[in-house]
Amino acid sequence: MSVQLMNSLTWKEIADLDRENTFCVIPISSLEQHGYHLPVGADDFILEYSLKSLEKIHLDSDRNILILPPIKYGNSFEHLSFPGTITLKTKTIMSIIEDIVESLSINGFKNIICLNSHGGNTAVLHAIAQDFRYKYDVKILNIDLWASNFFEDADEFIKTNFVTDVHAGEIETSLLMYTNPDLVKEKACSCEELANIVNFNEFDYSWLSKDVSKCGVIGDATDSCIETGELIANYIDLKIEKIFNSILKKF
Numbered sequence: 076m077s078v079q080l081m082n083s084l085t086w087k088e089i090a091d092l093d094r095e096n097t098f099c100v101i102p103i104s105s106l107e108q109h110g111y112h113l114p115v116g117a118d119d120f121i122l123e124y125s126l127k128s129l130e131k132i133h134l135d136s137d138r139n140i141l142i143l144p145p146i147k148y149g150n151s152f153e154h155l156s157f158p159g160t161i162t163l164k165t166k167t168i169m170s171i172i173e174d175i176v177e178s179l180s181i182n183g184f185k186n187i188i189c190l191n192s193h194g195g196n197t198a199v200l201h202a203i204a205q206d207f208r209y210k211y212d213v214k215i216l217n218i219d220l221w222a223s224n225f226f227e228d229a230d231e232f233i234k235t236n237f238v239t240d241v242h243a244g245e246i247e248t249s250l251l252m253y254t255n256p257d258l259v260k261e262k263a264c265s266c267e268e269l270a271n272i273v274n275f276n277e278f279d280y281s282w283l284s285k286d287v288s289k290c291g292v293i294g295d296a297t298d299s300c301i302e303t304g305e306l307i308a309n310y311i312d313l314k315i316e317k318i319f320n321s322i323l324k325k326f
């Protein structure tokens with residue numbers, strides 16, 4: 076049982092793995108605007124932190140985890156009117172992931188986990204999981220940091236309502252204050268710029284962040300602090316360990 080980075084192994088070491096009992100992790104993030112105060116790589120820094128958590132977990136199983144190199148772009152059309160946002164088209168993401176899945180499946184891997192740190196990737200990852208399961212006879216699981224209940228229990232130590240903390244708000248800002256302090260600008264946004272709540276409850280539509288936000292934030296980062304960031308980082312460590320162990324036990 077081990078957690079290893081695929082790009083650090085030789086092909087022989089990979090061939091010697093019990094491949095049917097190895098879970099290959101495809102990490103994916105984004106490069107997109109995160110308000111005035113966070114870098115465009117925010118989702119990727121959060122993914123990096125999550126992968127470091129994953130490398131350190133205590134595995135409760137005799138199965139292996141193999142982490143593939145991350146895909147550092149995602150589906151970011153909603154932020155494209157803000158410079159510094161680079162988006163992949165939906166069909167491009169499908170093609171990249173299909174090529175990775177096909178390569179893994181040719182060499183006998185049967186279990187794939189997409190670890191995603193950007194909400195814009197969620198719909199496409201869910202759609203392809205079932206397609207590729209049929210086509211390549213692999214199981215694909217999605218762990219989604221945003222469009223899931225991943226941060227639900229973090230509600231108790233953030234001041235913002237969890238449901239309205241959509242983009243570059245208190246969770247992301249506090250976490251980056253802790254993990255990448257040199258990259259967080261001091262000035263967040265004014266109240267006028269924060270009149271930006273998106274209501275997803277009764278219907279969905281093709282919203283763009285410029286429809287709801289001048290500064291690019293959807294949520295409110297003004298209560299962010301490094302102490303909350305440390306709590307969120309510890310929370311990610313525990314949650315990653317719990318989710319991976321429960322997947323390895325169940326599948």
Ligand SMILES: [Zn+2]
Pocket residue numbers: 109117118193242243247
């Ligand atoms: Zn983000």
